[in-house]
Amino acid sequence: MTPQDQLKQQAAQAALEYVPAGSIVGVGTGSTVNFFIDALAGIKNQIEGAVSSSEASTKRLRAHGIEVLDLNAVSDVPVYVDGADETNAHLQLIKGGGGALTREKIIAQLAKKFVCVADESKMVQRLGKFPLPIEVIPMARSMIARELVKLGGQPVYRDGFVTDNGNQILDVHNLEIMEPAKLEAELNNLPGIVTVGLFAIRPADVLILGTANGIRTLTI
Numbered sequence: 001m002t003p004q005d006q007l008k009q010q011a012a013q014a015a016l017e018y019v020p021a022g023s024i025v026g027v028g029t030g031s032t033v034n035f036f037i038d039a040l041a042g043i044k045n046q047i048e049g050a051v052s053s054s055e056a057s058t059k060r061l062r063a064h065g066i067e068v069l070d071l072n073a074v075s076d077v078p079v080y081v082d083g084a085d086e087t088n089a090h091l092q093l094i095k096g097g098g099g100a101l102t103r104e105k106i107i108a109q110l111a112k113k114f115v116c117v118a119d120e121s122k123m124v125q126r127l128g129k130f131p132l133p134i135e136v137i138p139m140a141r142s143m144i145a146r147e148l149v150k151l152g153g154q155p156v157y158r159d160g161f162v163t164d165n166g167n168q169i170l171d172v173h174n175l176e177i178m179e180p181a182k183l184e185a186e187l188n189n190l191p192g193i194v195t196v197g198l199f200a201i202r203p204a205d206v207l208i209l210g211t212a213n214g215i216r217t218l219t220i
């Protein structure tokens with residue numbers, strides 16, 4: 001395991017503390033969350049089940065014998081655990097590097113507490129070094145790309161990638177994200193955009209960072 005994977009694993013393991021007994025757990029997507037799913041398997045008899053943000057996470061949860069429920073059958077998700085591509089000190093995030101942003105944002109919206117797990121490399125002063133993923137309806141892709149250029153970004157089509165929802169992704173480079181929540185709201189208004197990979201209007205509530213000096217926990 002790489003040193004970075006060890007930090008991811010430590011953060012993921014620490015998130016178990018936030019899982020209430022008997023709850024339905026919201027589960028994100030990605031390499032850090034994979035460590036969380038593996039850790040969750042150790043307490044699977046203490047939870048009711050999970051709701052999942054991707055086909056990949058669903059598969060991994062089921063392989064561990066953890067029941068995955070349809071989100072429409074669930075009204076109460078006490079905690080949602082997910083990773084991030086970038087986080088700032090306000091726990092505003094860029095997500096969607098793995099293309100799962102839409103289902104992630106839906107579960108984050110429903111969850112009472114959003115616990116973000118990451119290694120320390122994900123912490124930045126200002127969001128935007130990581131290209132911002134945006135899920136778009138396929139027929140709107142070029143129109144949206146032109147709008148993003150007007151905003152100063154350089155959208156790159158994630159060629160050959162189809163989301164779990166049958167849509168496409170634009171990765172927007174070089175955006176100056178001075179006010180993340182404002183940009184998120186502005187982009188949310190563009191027809192054809194399904195989901196913006198900015199999680200700023202609803203940031204994480206808790207950030208668990210794996211660092212070389214141990215776990216660092218931030219809250220807002």
Ligand SMILES: O=C[C@H](O)[C@H](O)[C@H](O)COP(=O)(O)O
Binds near residue numbers: 030032
């Ligand atoms: O679509 C993917 C998700 O937003 C992930 O949470 C994000 O890309 C971070 O993934 P990882 O833990 O693999 O760095």
